[in-house]
Amino acid sequence: xxxxxxxxxxxxxxxxxxxxxxxxxxxxxxxxxxxxxxxxxxxxxxxxxxxxxxxxxxxxxxxxxxxxxxxxxxxxxxxxxxxxxxxxxxxxxxxxxxxxxxxxxxxxxxxxxxxxxxxxxxxxxxxxxxxxxxxxxxxxxxxxxxxxxxxxxxxxxxxxxxxxxxxxxxxxxxxxxxxxxxxxxxxxxxxxxxxxxxxxxxxxxxxxxxxxxxxxxxxxxxxxxxxxxxxxxxxxxxxxxxxxxxxxxxxxxxxxxxxxxxxxxxxxxxxxxxxxxxxxxxxxxxxxxxxxxxxxxxxxxxxxxxxxxxxxxxxxxxxxxxxxxxxxxxxxxxxxxxxxxxxxxxxxxxxxxxxxxxxxxxxxxxxxxxxxxxxxxxxxxxxxxxxxxxxxxxxxxxxxxxxxxxxxxxxxxxxxxxxxxxxxxxxxxxxxxxxxxxxxxxxxxxxxxxxxxxxxxxxxxxxxxxxxxxxxxxxxxxxxxxxxxxxxxxxxxxxxxxxxxxxxxxxxxxxxxxxxxxxxxxxxxxxxxxxxxxxxxxxxxxxxxxxxxxxxxxxxxxxxxxxxxxxxxxxxxxxxxxxxxxxx
Numbered sequence: 001x002x003x004x005x006x007x008x009x010x011x012x013x014x015x016x017x018x019x020x021x022x023x024x025x026x027x028x029x030x031x032x033x034x035x036x037x038x039x040x041x042x043x044x045x046x047x048x049x050x051x052x053x054x055x056x057x058x059x060x061x062x063x064x065x066x067x068x069x070x071x072x073x074x075x076x077x078x079x080x081x082x083x084x085x086x087x088x089x090x091x092x093x094x095x096x097x098x099x100x101x102x103x104x105x106x107x108x109x110x111x112x113x114x115x116x117x118x119x120x121x122x123x124x125x126x127x128x129x130x131x132x133x134x135x136x137x138x139x140x141x142x143x144x145x146x147x148x149x150x151x152x153x154x155x156x157x158x159x160x161x162x163x164x165x166x167x168x169x170x171x172x173x174x175x176x177x178x179x180x181x182x183x184x185x186x187x188x189x190x191x192x193x194x195x196x197x198x199x200x201x202x203x204x205x206x207x208x209x210x211x212x213x214x215x216x217x218x219x220x221x222x223x224x225x226x227x228x229x230x231x232x233x234x235x236x237x238x239x240x241x242x243x244x245x246x247x248x249x250x251x252x253x254x255x256x257x258x259x260x261x262x263x264x265x266x267x268x269x270x271x272x273x274x275x276x277x278x279x280x281x282x283x284x285x286x287x288x289x290x291x292x293x294x295x296x297x298x299x300x301x302x303x304x305x306x307x308x309x310x311x312x313x314x315x316x317x318x319x320x321x322x323x324x325x326x327x328x329x330x331x332x333x334x335x336x337x338x339x340x341x342x343x344x345x346x347x348x349x350x351x352x353x354x355x356x357x358x359x360x361x362x363x364x365x366x367x368x369x370x371x372x373x374x375x376x377x378x379x380x381x382x383x384x385x386x387x388x389x390x391x392x393x394x395x396x397x398x399x400x401x402x403x404x405x406x407x408x409x410x411x412x413x414x415x416x417x418x419x420x421x422x423x424x425x426x427x428x429x430x431x432x433x434x435x436x437x438x439x440x441x442x443x444x445x446x447x448x449x450x451x452x453x454x455x456x457x458x459x460x461x462x463x464x465x466x467x468x469x470x471x472x473x474x475x476x477x478x479x480x481x482x483x484x485x486x487x488x489x490x491x492x493x494x495x496x497x498x499x500x501x502x503x504x505x506x507x508x509x510x511x512x513x514x515x516x517x518x519x520x521x522x523x524x525x526x527x528x529x530x531x532x533x534x535x536x537x538x539x540x541x542x543x544x545x546x547x548x549x550x551x552x553x554x555x556x557x558x559x560x561x562x563x564x565x566x567x568x569x570x571x572x573x574x575x576x577x578x579x580x581x582x583x584x
Contacts, residue, residue: 012138012141012144012446013145013443013445014141014144014145014148015148020151023155023454023458024106024110024151024155025107026458027155027458027461028106028107028164030423030461030462030465030466031165031464031465031469032100032103032165033096033099034096035095035472035477036095036473036476036508036512037095037167037477037504037507037508037511038166038472038476038477039476039477039478039504039505040502040504041166041170041343041504042166042167042168042504043167043478043503043504043505044065044070044168044502044503044507045077045081045167045169046081046094046095046167046507046511047503047504047507047510047511048064048065048078048507049081049082049085049094049098050082050085050507050511051063051065052078052079052082053082053083053085053086053089053094057258058262061255061259061263062259062262062266063078065503065507066506066510066516067517067518068503068506068519069266069269070503071266071270071273072210072273072277073169074206074208074209074210074251074270075208076169076172076207076251077169077170077171077172077173077208078169080101081098081101081102081167082098083101084098084101088100094511098167099167102167105171105172105174105175106171106175108178109174109175109178109350110151110154112175112178113151113154113178113181113350113353113354114148114150114151115147115182116150116181116182116185116350117143117146117147117149117150117353118146118147119182120143120146120185120319120322120354120358121142121146121357121358122143123188123317124139125314125317125319126142126314126319126358145445145446145447146358146360146361146446147357148446148447149357149360149450150353150354150357152447152450152451152454153303153352153353153356153453153454154349154353156298156300156450156453156454156456156457157298157300157349157352157457158295158297158298158457159297159342159345159349160346160457161457161461163342163346164346169208169209170343170346170347172204172208173205173346173347174346174347174349176201176205176209177201177217177326177330177347178350179197179201180198180201180202180217180221181322181323181326181350183196183197184198184221184224184318184325185318187233187235188231188318191233191234191235191236192239195235195236195239195243196235196239196240196243198221198240198244199239199240199241199242199247200243200247202217202240202244202248203244203245203247203248206247206248207247207248207250207251210270210274210277212274212275212333213333214248217329220325220328221326224321224322224325227321228317228322229316230317231321231322252267276338277337277339278337279338282335282336284340285336285337285338285339288340289334289335293345296342296346297345297348297349299450300349300353300356301352301356303356303357304352304355304359306359306362306363307358307359307362308320308324310359310362311358319354319355322351323352323354323355324351324355326350326351327348327355330347330348330351331348360446360449367449368448371449371450372439372448372452375453375456376435376452376456379431379456379457379459380431380435382460383459383463386463386464386467386468387424387463388401389405390467392405393405393412393414394414408475408555409471409474409554409555410554412471412475414471420466420467420469421466421467423462423466424463424466427459427463428463430459431455431459434452434455435452438451438452475555475556476555477508478504478505478508478512481509481552481553481561482508482511483512483513484549484551485509485515485527485549485563486513486514488549488563489515489525489563490525490565493524493525493565494516494521494524494525495517495518495521495523495524495525496517496518496525496527497517497521497523497525498517498519499526499527499529500528500530500531501527501528501529502529505529509527524565525563525564526564527561527562527563527564528564529559529561530560530561531558531559536564537564542568542569543566543568543569544566544567545565545566545567546564546565546566546567547562547564548563548564548565549562550562550563
């Protein structure tokens with residue numbers, strides 16, 4: 001049973017291509033530049049890229065962070081960032097250069113989602129009912145409108161804002177999943193081309209992530225081809241799988257042939273780490289997912305759920321089955337994770353957006369109005385709060401907000417930047433103009449129910465990355481701490497032994513402080529992080545450890561860093577025995 005979709009041609013008016021492109025570029029570019037690597041995964045990913053860019057072939061083939069092997073992901077995502085650092089080195093600093101491909105890959109993923117929804121929207125089984133005297137939309141117009149809706153839904157997802165702008169391998173995996181969905185859809189009308197795209201996507205997933213993720217996507221999509229008649233093709237086995245295999249093994253074979261000893265250990269850790277990452281107790285991970293996944297994927301998940309139930313009679317049709325073949329294995333991996341993390345959540349969004357757009361033709365007017373009013377009220381209130389906090393930090397009024405801001409980031413001095421202010425004003429004016437147009441004109445186009453949600457998410461992100469960027473950067477960077485530590489290091493030290501330091505801290509300290517860390521040597525300097533009092537490091541008979549600096553980031557009360565320098569004990573003077581002569 002298919003839903004009663006009745007639409008006129010006026011309901012399928014597409015957004016101008018230039019407007020869609022402008023939205024993607026604005027959303028992708030803000031937050032990429034003019035900031036430091038932020039704590040946790042953003043800084044850790046940048047550290048690996050910077051190590052590659054300043055290192056040798058060994059560093060490119062065996063990803064490491066200033067000597068510490070990083071075996072959780074494949075190298076492809078790091079290669080792109082490192083290549084940008086190398087190419088732009090004379091003109092752009094490494095931190096900003098590493099995020100160039102992040103913005104480009106984000107736009108590529110948006111293109112794959114748009115075209116996948118467009119091809120599915122042209123299929124005969126999803127077309128609206130034909131009127132007796134005509135007036136229904138053409139399949140091409142209907143598909144383009146659904147594609148616009150899928151892209152707007154993708155941009156409206158809350159969790160994509162920060163994750164989509166980080167310097168991590170996840171952005172490459174995000175693109176690969178979107179490419180995989182497009183390849184499966186393309187395989188319906190162009191089997192060879194679609195199979196090649198699908199195989200390339202699987203191979204790139206292997207180069208940028210872990211074997212378990214590759215296996216899950218393989219099982220999900222191959223099982224789908226057995227149940228969906230339109231996607232059955234011999235080219236999947238004759239062309240797709242060979243391409244996937246060749247691309248997948250290219251890196252392991254290269255590293256085994258050039259650095260065989262290190263490669264065996266590294267690839268073994270890569271395989272074992274991939275398996276261990278999904279072998280924990282499901283209870284805490286499930287609670288974490290139930291708490292965070294709905295917000296991360298809002299508003300895609302309720303629309304996708306509505307589409308699943310609305311098209312109950314066509315669940316084996318490609319527009320439902322193909323997205324589900326990607327969503328289902330990823331959801332299983334989310335629940336099976338060993339640690340509480342949202343790293344996999346972003347990979348769900350391309351398939352969710354494609355499935356969710358097919359809910360738009362079946363939504364009732366009341367649901368559409370509810371989504372619109374929720375988006376308009378919530379984003380207007382949040383946007384006003386962003387402006388108020390910015391004014392409070394700059395002028396000291398209102399005083400309660402200024403006090404809360406000073407308590408959150410002690411020592412931060414707000415500065416007025418004209419370019420950021422102009423961009424914030426422009427995006428705010430556009431928001432109110434769009435809200436006025438939506439509420440006064442009551443357009444009938446399909447994407448009307450998600451245009452305010454996507455515009456509101458873009459508004460929030462641009463406001464945060466203009467008005468609040470100095471504050472956020474101040475509270476999430478280790479640059480100041482790195483400079484303080486560097487100023488207390490002896491000029492002739494040999495290396496630093498990190499104790500309880502995270503990857504983000506090591507990367508930032510090495511980059512901003514020009515520090516030389518070692519993970520297998522006996523160093524003459526110790527830098528350690530203490531969340532509680534662990535006491536002094538043990539001294540030896542020949543030397544002692546002297547505390548030369550202690551501090552933390554002003555915006556983080558839990559972290560505390562201590563720097564110890566080895567001091568040789570002075571040797572006691574040798575006592576000479578005096579020989580007394582006996583009297584003759």
